Amino acid sequence: MSIIRLMTCETAIEANLIKGRLKNEGIEVFITNENFSNLMPHYNHILNSGIQIMLHETDYDNARTLLGLNAKTELICPNCQSKNIKMGLGKNKIRKIIAIIMSLLIFTPFNNLNSVYYCKDCKSEF
Structure with missing residues (x-):
């Protein structure tokens, strides 16, 4: 079972809100690059940086459905x-x-x- 990136967020507040919503549904997630993105916000979106929400590969589809990321806009x-x-x-x-x-x-x-x-x-x- 590998760990993959669900999404990248602009702010720590947005990332923590998504993390809380997923944890309330029983999906274990963790956040990476939070401190670096807060210290150096001008580096966001350079070399795929930003605050990343990571989870187990088996929970990926369930998390995307829960957050509404599967809907094509x-x-x-x-x-x-x-x-x-x-x-x-x-x-x-x-x-x-x-x-x-x-x-x-x-x-x-x-x-x-x-x-x-x-x-x-x-x-x-x-």
Whole structure:
């Protein structure tokens, strides 16, 4: 029986709420990278870091069902209700690319470069 990652959370509060919910249902879980992510939050999402919820492989499907992670959600533009959506760097693409290059040159991440959803029909970001 191996241990696998269920999901990665942004904050310790979110991770502990999910951990409590799963433990109440009898699923044994534990959290990794909590201290590192609290000390260095700008490293979240770099090299797959973040607060990770780990569990036994046999409990994986049950935990996903309990948390509603199996439900497929389809992205719809809030402005025009289109389903023609893509993910990208957004309107400030040049600034984000410059930040990536600068962070590579001086070996320090400046900020989390969050991707945004972009509607190809009405050109809005969300």
